[in-house]
Amino acid sequence: MGSNNQNIEKLDFLIIGGGVAGLAAANRLVDRGISPTIVDAGSYPSHKICGEFISYECHPILKDWNVLPSVLIDTVRFHIGNKSFPFSLPMAARGVSRFSFDDSLCKRALERGAEVLTHTKVVDIAYNPDALYRYSVSLHSGQVLQARTLFIGTGRILNLLSGKPPPKMRYLGMKAHFEGIETENSLEMFVIPQGYLGMSMIENDRTNVACIADIRAVKNAGSPDKYLNGIIETTEGILPQQHLFPRLTIIPPCIHPIPSHPSHCILTLFWLTPSFTPPHQSQEHYR
Ligand SMILES: Cc1cc2nc3c(=O)[nH]c(=O)nc-3n(C[C@H](O)[C@H](O)[C@H](O)COP(=O)(O)OP(=O)(O)OC[C@H]3O[C@@H](n4cnc5c(N)ncnc54)[C@H](O)[C@@H]3O)c2cc1C
Numbered sequence: 001m002g003s004n005n006q007n008i009e010k011l012d013f014l015i016i017g018g019g020v021a022g023l024a025a026a027n028r029l030v031d032r033g034i035s036p037t038i039v040d041a042g043s044y045p046s047h048k049i050c051g052e053f054i055s056y057e058c059h060p061i062l063k064d065w066n067v068l069p070s071v072l073i074d075t076v077r078f079h080i081g082n083k084s085f086p087f088s089l090p091m092a093a094r095g096v097s098r099f100s101f102d103d104s105l106c107k108r109a110l111e112r113g114a115e116v117l118t119h120t121k122v123v124d125i126a127y128n129p130d131a132l133y134r135y136s137v138s139l140h141s142g143q144v145l146q147a148r149t150l151f152i153g154t155g156r157i158l159n160l161l162s163g164k165p166p167p168k169m170r171y172l173g174m175k176a177h178f179e180g181i182e183t184e185n186s187l188e189m190f191v192i193p194q195g196y197l198g199m200s201m202i203e204n205d206r207t208n209v210a211c212i213a214d215i216r217a218v219k220n221a222g223s224p225d226k227y228l229n230g231i232i233e234t235t236e237g238i239l240p241q242q243h244l245f246p247r248l249t250i251i252p253p254c255i256h257p258i259p260s261h262p263s264h265c266i267l268t269l270f271w272l273t274p275s276f277t278p279p280h281q282s283q284e285h286y287r
Contacts (some may be wrong), residue, residue, distance in 0.1 A: 004209035007143045008132050011037050016122050019048070020098075022153030023105035026064055030112035036107070039139065043118040045103035049173035051198045052098060052208045053187055056091035067104040069096030070203050075186040085188075095185070095202045097177065113261075125150070171195070174211040183207050192231045193217055195281050 013029055015022045018040035054062070054069055062068040074092040078085040110116055124138040131144035133285045187200040195213030202208045213227065221227035 005011060009143065009145050009146055011147045013037070013149050013151070014039070014135065014145055015151040015153055016044075016125075016137065017153035017155065018019040018044075018106060018154060019155060020105070020117075022151065023102060023109060024061075025151045025153060026109040026114045027105060027112075030109055030114050035113040035115065036109075037117065037145070038106075039117045039120040039122060039137075039145070040119040041119070045099045046115075047175070048098040048099045048102070049175050050208075051187075051200065051210045051212065052095055052101075052202050052273065053198070053200055054094040054096060055103075056089070056093055059091075059094065062094075065105075065108055067101070067108060069077065069094040069203065071095040071203060072185050073187050073200050074100065075184075076189060077186055078189045078191065080191045092185075095200050095208070097202045097206075097208065100203060122154075161165045170215055171212050172215045174213070176209050177206045178209060179206055190231075190249060193234070197231070 013034055013036035015036050015038045018026070018038040022038055022040070026038050054074060059068055071094055072092045073095050074089050076087055078276050088099055106116060121140040122137055123140050126136040126138075128134055128136070131146075133148050135147045135150040137145045137147065137150070139145065183199050183201055185201070187198060190197045190199075192211070192213065193215040195211060197209065197211040199207055199209045207245060218227045220232050
């Protein structure tokens with residue numbers, strides 16, 4: 001074996017990206033007696049931009065996997081201008097932080113034989129249809145993983161495969177966890193200029209606040225703080241929660257890299273999110 005080959009590992013199942021998609025694939029595989037390898041650029045537990053609202057459809061499998069979140073969300077209230085539109089969900093949803101949820105999925109996969117490589121970034125993928133191990137996945141360390149079967153769970157942008165640079169981000173995702181906000185068992189959705197903001201309960205009596213906004217609107221306002229303060233002034237339905245925002249806006253935003261552990265109960269993350277709700281979906285809300 002030449003010196004280059006020492007850096008090559010052969011695998012039957014390789015999963016790139018250990019978010020919910022990659023981790024769900026891994027858990028499906030371990031339940032079938034297959035031991036996949038997951039590589040993720042980040043680590044566990046860590047925070048991700050997300051509304052952290054788990055709709056009913058996936059509850060049966062999460063229950064089987066013993067990772068079903070306990071917090072129930074049975075009502076949604078849309079706040080548009082000064083009007084509110086409440087409705088009951090036909091089947092209650094659940095709330096859980098991605099910090100906890102992804103970690104639970106990862107632990108379950110690990111316990112059942114998956115291998116997880118964290119802080120491991122994939123920099124290139126090559127495909128040779130004639131080889132038994134058809135996919136050659138290069139890591140930032142210089143190591144190459146060759147796989148017979150490859151799952152890609154890197155989020156929305158597949159620029160690794162297309163070879164193109166990632167598209168310019170148009171939206172800014174913002175998220176924070178708070179204590180002391182009472183949303184009961186409701187998802188509160190506020191339609192705001194060029195975006196939306198949702199609040200709902202997660203574990204440990206905390207409330208997740210997730211917001212997505214057109215990056216131009218945030219730039220025009222001058223900063224995320226000013227953008228959010230502008231929302232308070234102009235969005236009538238949001239006023240009952242106004243006490244939230246002074247706390248949100250006094251915290252300096254944490255630009256990537258995301259801290260792997262929260263240093264306190266309040267956390268603010270800003271991210272040029274690659275895996276946001278597609279515009280064609282989100283814009284439906286604010287027509
Ligand atoms: C503001 C906002 C609110 C949302 N609210 C909800 C909600 O309430 N409920 C819901 O179900 N969904 C929600 N979503 C959507 C949800 O977050 C995504 O659908 C989900 O995260 C997609 O999962 P994924 O595993 O495909 O990608 P991700 O969770 O983004 O995971 C991708 C993983 O791939 C890794 N990765 C990327 N590139 C590389 C690389 N080159 N090498 C190695 N690893 C790599 C990353 O580190 C990451 O861990 C929301 C999204 C946003 C932006």
